[in-house]
Amino acid sequence: MARLSFGKALVAGVALLCSAAPVAVQAKDAAPAPAPAPVLLISIDGLRPGDVLEAEKRGLKIPNLRRFVAEGAYATGVNGNLPTVTYPSHTTLITGVAPARHGIVSNTTFDPKQVNYGGWFWYAEDITAPTLWDVAKKAGRTTANVHWPVSVGVSTLDWNLPQIWRSGHADDRKLLKSLSSDGLYAALEHDCGAYADGIDEGITGDETRAKFAARLIETKQPQFLTVYLAALDHEEHLFGPGSAEANAVLERLDAAVGKMVAAERAAHPQAVIALVSDHGFVATDTEINLFRPFLDAGLITLGADGKVTSWDAMPWPSGGSIAVALARPDDTALMGKVSALLDKLAATPQARIAEVIGREEIARLGGNPQAAFYVDLQAGALAGTFAADAPLAKPARYKGMHGYFPAMPEMRSTFLIMGKGIDRGRNLGEIDMRAIAPTLAAIMGTTLPSAETQPLSLSR
Template sequence: MRRIVGILVALGLAVPAAAAPVVLISIDGLRPADVLDAQHRGLKIPNLQAFITQGAFAESVRGVLPTTTYPSHATLMTGVSPGKHGIGGNLTFDPYDKNQRGWDWYATDIKVPTLWDAAHDAGLSTASVHWPVSVGAQVDWNLPQIWRTGTADDRKLLAALATPGLLSSLENQLGAYADGIDESLAADQTRARFAIALLESRKPYFMTTYLTALDHEQHASGPDTPQARAVLEQIDVLVGDLIKASRRVHPDGVIAVVSDHGFAPVQSDVNLYTPFVQAGLITLKNGAIADWQVMPWNDGGSAAIVLRDPANATVHGKVATLLAQLGSDPAFGIDHVIDKADVVKQGGTPQAEWFVLFKPGYEMASKLDAPVLSPAPYRGEHGYDPALPQMRATFLIEGKGIKAGKDLGEIDMRDVAPTIAHVLGVKLPQAEGKSLLP
């Protein structure tokens, strides 16, 4: 692969002083306090804690609207909000469920250049393992995140969508790769092994890899539970393995750890469909949606409210009145509702006419026939207001050119991509954030 560093050296030109290879590791659901207060909490995560003394760290990262995995990861790769990059939620907006709860897997849906694109344009080689919104990304060696049914055909789908021949070549060396739908610790351990093999064999200048088991466990048992702590300690081992491999391949490289959101305990499911059905704004037939004028777009701790025809003043007024009533009814657990102007200001999807933000402890139910209020199937949730401290994400970085022990304070998630671009020596001109490095 063309590599700008090699070209510059061959031509006798100067390599930019700031340029360095980067390995970017995402730990889904990692909260800042998990690392910053690890000793106080009794957590044994020496590899993550080492960033505090050996590199730079953010006290917290304010996320995007909504604070969910796919919009956040698209922001981490572009430096812009969901309203600009186009990934508005984890799931595609699909009122009739024709996409069978399909996620926003495809990088072609990202409307602005990514860090992968910027690296490619600069002639730098890239690799990625299981990163959200990466199917079809401009990545030289790509094992994207995707699943459909959880059956054996998913493995064929991944092999077809990965870089041709890549999955089979790595499986010949390492054994079976993890299923896309598998979010367990064992799956993370497998993906980390594949990431290390990919890093050592292809030596990409920029690599992204994603670990999901902490998020999975926090949904299942809640944040800061013994089970979640145990998973985080094992993920720290994987981070240590990735760091060692990165230093073997790129001794003068940079390693960054990010997360997409925080977590809050949850107890109650809220059926936000019911009041719209009762108001005649959603029509059901045989238990399924037959027609709609307004539709909630489920984001866990929040919901975008989408109008089929935003120009219909009658429907707009009816929905606005209904949302005001729901917001004053304690049964719905709504903290507040923001209107279109605030959605735009906060960088949410332009499809949303409003955003319903639930109180921590409440989440939107996914079933049309659920009671208005019922026990939540999860014990932990995210998707809540980005302003909440519980929703803050993590940023850690160390390596060449990074001042040791540097406290970056509170940062914006949109600052991460331009910071990584700065380290790589590439340009990301559309970024709404700024580089955190001098």
């Protein structure tokens, strides 16, 4: 998980606001609609499609993930969000709409004076579009979650172990326990041992979460369950995509997926199991501190303690891209000043800027409506966090990153699905991330009318 010119087809796709396909009236000789099936939705953060589709070539031993390719349908790539980071992408996966519609526009909340202690979009009340949890519950399905992003306080979950952390202190466990469904945390710890800390992104933490998910399936048999695993993304940041360390973690995650699939098959033999990721990855070498030129231009003012006292324009980093918010969005003079600064930076090779877009293009791509500008960095560069004394460019703190504009091919994410009614070996080609949620809704016998694309065709 990242704590961190577009293709015409993609632009048109994000701009399209079409609702999910209505339930058709069956003709007399038409085949009956398939009966609703339970759904298990697993996310492996940062899983690149090639790691599964080219597993043998890349030397990866991932039989459980390869099983999806042989026994079900798969996308060669999933075109994602602006920006291609964890929380906006996972909310699109659960709503079928772009960030401008669902409200989760970045991983972290906008905090120009840094008073929220690095707060993330943890709370489901910030989601402004219906979710799969909502429509599944409305259709009479039982619902559950283990660690999915933006899941604190989901009222339509029967059983919820949400994702949240604050300090990494032991009190975080008390916080998570208090925000989980009544009695669930204690019951699963009784059966499975200690749960993982919310801030724990290591492979042992994910293996623990998978163990809890399998036990939740065994004891509660939810008809719709979401599970999120973070460790691959963590290793890709630290060591780079395709590194020996990342590959070793992926092979362990494959075993964890196998255990959850086995539990789901035992509980619901006719279940459909979908496996997704939120973004791809690129190797990185340089960190760009866009705050430096904004400070130098007088757009950000610091106090004697080095903290922000006032601001006119503020970068909002998102991995490989940076939103820029204005304190006075309708101030044309301020808009012009910031535009001129970004133009100057874009012409500076050291800044490693690939593209700068404005409000109209941001809106067409379904991106952050709070942003007056969005800066895409070149592959290999990543956005630095606020540091008053940092230079414009320095060696990167991470060896891998995502968050770039979604047109970058390396940002393609993964979609695999198998189970009842899914054709074996079906190649879906490249798909739109917003198509996944309405597809899963249809499998569960319901619809997601607010979705911006139609469900996928998974059988002939």
